Amino acid sequence: MPHDSSALDLADVVVMTGVNSSSNTLVQSPPAAEKHKADLVEAADAMSPDFVPVKLTRFEFISVFVGLCISHFLTALDQTIVSTAVPVIVKDFRSLDAIAWVGTGFFLTSTAFSPLYGKLADIFGRKPTVLFAIVVFEIGSLICGVADVSIKRSVLVFHEHQERADASPQSMELLIFGRAFAGVGGAGIYSLVLIIISDIVSFRDRGKYQGVIGAVFGLSSVLGPLLGGAFTDGISWRWCFYINLPLGAVSLFVVTVFLRLPGPEGSVSAKLKRIDYLGTLFVLAATICLLISLEFGGKDWAWSDARTIVLLVLAVVLFAVFLVVEAKFAVEPLLPPSMYENRSVYSILAITFLLGASFFGLVYYIPTYFQIVSGNTATQAGLQTIPLVGGVVVFSIVSGQLVSRFGYYTPFFFVGSAFLVVGSALMSTLNQFSSRGMQIGYLLLAGVGIGNMIQIRILGIQASVTPHNIGAATAASAFFMFLGGSVGVAIVGSIFNNVLQNEIGTDLSELVTRKPTGVGSLPTAVRDKVLDGFSKAFDTSYKAIIPMAGLIFILALFVRQARPGARKAEPVVALGE
CATH class of the missing domain: 1.20.1250.20 (MFS general substrate transporter like domains)
Structure with a gap:
């Protein structure tokens, strides 16, 4: 049965190892006593922070x-x-x-x-x-x-x-x-x-x-x-x-x-036999179908195009088959069902997905914004994103230091998502009239939000599973991060392109997306129209980040953390049972 705690204390280990609570004796044969005691000590040591x-x-x-x-x-x-x-x-x-x-x-x-x-x-x-x-x-x-x-x-x-x-x-x-x-x-x-x-x-x-x-x-x-x-x-x-x-x-x-x-x-040869080939095949096929549909849907293909629809349906079906294979047939599944006995794992993986969507969605059009409104080269536009970079870098390190010092990681999901909501909301208002101070401040706020969560999610999921499942849980976190990034870029890009085409037409829209630095050489009336259309597209698409960040805050309510320093222990089977 699922449980809420993300860690087990020593009393839980004692129960799992077969200690008789009434007589306080080990339920096992005497010859195995010493080894069992060593197993018990090892399990307790593994729980130590x-x-x-x-x-x-x-x-x-x-x-x-x-x-x-x-x-x-x-x-x-x-x-x-x-x-x-x-x-x-x-x-x-x-x-x-x-x-x-x-x-x-x-x-x-x-x-x-x-x-x-x-x-x-x-x-x-x-x-x-x-x-x-x-x-x-x-x-x-x-x-x-x-x-x-x-x-x-x-x-x-x-x-x-x-x-x-x-x-x-x-x-x-x-x-x-x-x-x-x-x-x-x-x-x-x-x-x-x-x-x-x-x-x-x-x-x-x-x-x-x-x-x-x-x-x-x-x-x-x-x-x-x-x-x-x-x-x-x-x-x-x-x-x-x-x-x-x-x-x-x-x-x-x-x-x-x-x-x-x-x-x-x-x-x-024995190790090769342990690989979950069937599960690997289905998850690869499902992911490829999903990512191709998201990459080309709304751009090269219409969302109503048969190719887009077929690939999306195939992705859903293949993911469903993958889950069945993992639960019923795989001897050593890629995503062990035991990893999901803790409900916090579901919440943290969902947070990871939304964080990937928010992060990659935010950085996708920021260089284009600086190239269009300021006429920057690609290199100069990259330099303009330093406030966002600085927020991510500094607060990723700061949050990690604070978790190591005090032991709590869940508060950073709340703090980070709050900053991200405010930062993405303010970034959506950037236009050709925004001052340099506004650009720096808004990007910095979003960077602080991302920096507070980008690595805390790893600490959280590793603390929510047994040591045996850390590898699978960490790989699952990477998968959800990148998958979220694909979805976020697809959402932001689709909204941006649709709004821009509606505002300035297809020809000018292609000019903006393919050669943003060329906007400055357009006649004044045309340039003003393009800048206004871009600002509206930028505003509408970046507002899609706000609910993603808000959902992270809500999901963080379901992440349960035990006392600082506690870790989930591996069950030790009692010898002689």
Whole structure:
């Protein structure tokens, strides 16, 4: 039966371990007494807020943590860095029809494969799994960087120290493949970084370090367009991918050398048999159908288009089949049913979904706003988002520190969602007449709201499940975060495009979305019309964030936290029963 507490105290462990409450004796045969006592002590130790599952030396810990931060930074960066490089990539590849897949390819696979990595980490071990993910991510990045010069039909011509590539449709296909391949690795890096931290850091101190990880995620997600613009303008768009190679190699080296984690016993063949292949197939298919429909619905396809409707229906059916497989047939399910015995898990995953929708929905059109109203370049527009970045970074770290100090994480859901409601409401009012002070203040408020929650959600869900389910719960959190991001961007983008087309017409709308810096060169009357239409579209679409943030506040009421420092213990079966 579901229960409300997110942790069990020592008395619960004693009951589960078979201690007779009336005689205060162990219900077991004498030869097993010593081992059972050791099991009891181990279970009690695991509940301690200062318990560290795997202890590293100080140098090993710092090296591993820095390496994990680098990997996490690159993974989040890859979600947004190509956004400002798209115009140049279109020019080089001459393939406008397929360009949407450059961004979608990474996001689609990174979301779809997220649930799988938690169970892979349990079966094969944390270290081999994260190393595999980093290698896959690096290979995918390399493929993207050399996509137009590495296939048979590409022709390289060197003339006066200039390199020219005769791009072909296969070049674009290879770039898209590289993005999707890198996304498979990115999904593992994102989840495994958080899982490994739970293995090498005590529950009491986990907030400090996961707060830093949250800051890294927020920083890289928002700085992606800025760095993408800088690379594209100053060097080449290929460096949006090449940057991953040396930094990823550093992470690969330190994890290989300094991360000491015990691996699960058993042969490779036995471990392969434990994988939930059927569940993996259905969740991948369902996620892909959903994300493709959300990516193209309302833009390339109408929401009433048969393709959009069929994909949405298929997604719902496949998700339903996946849940049945997990509950009835899977021996080791990707999402163990036991993980959901605590009602707080449902609430926190719903909060994570809404937070992803709010966060990615907010950052989606902010650079476009600064390009249109101020005539900024992509790089300059990225710099204008620093208040939002600063709020996320600073308060992700601050909230983690406070949780480690006082032990409570639920208040940050209330504080964060309140700030996010106010910040998103004020951001929706930004227009061509807004002062710089208003822009800074409104973005900062939204950033503070996101920063208070972006990593607290991980602490909350890890505290709400048994240690055995931490891997699966963390991977589920990553899945819901990215899935929410896809839904949020789809909602905000669909509302924005519809309102903008109604206000200024299809032709001008395409100009605004494809070349926002060109608005400043339009005749005064036309420019004023475009700015007014953009302001209305921006206002209407960003108001959709407000109810999402409000729902987070309501859902936080259902998150139950036990006393600070308490952790949920693994049941220890009484020997001799």
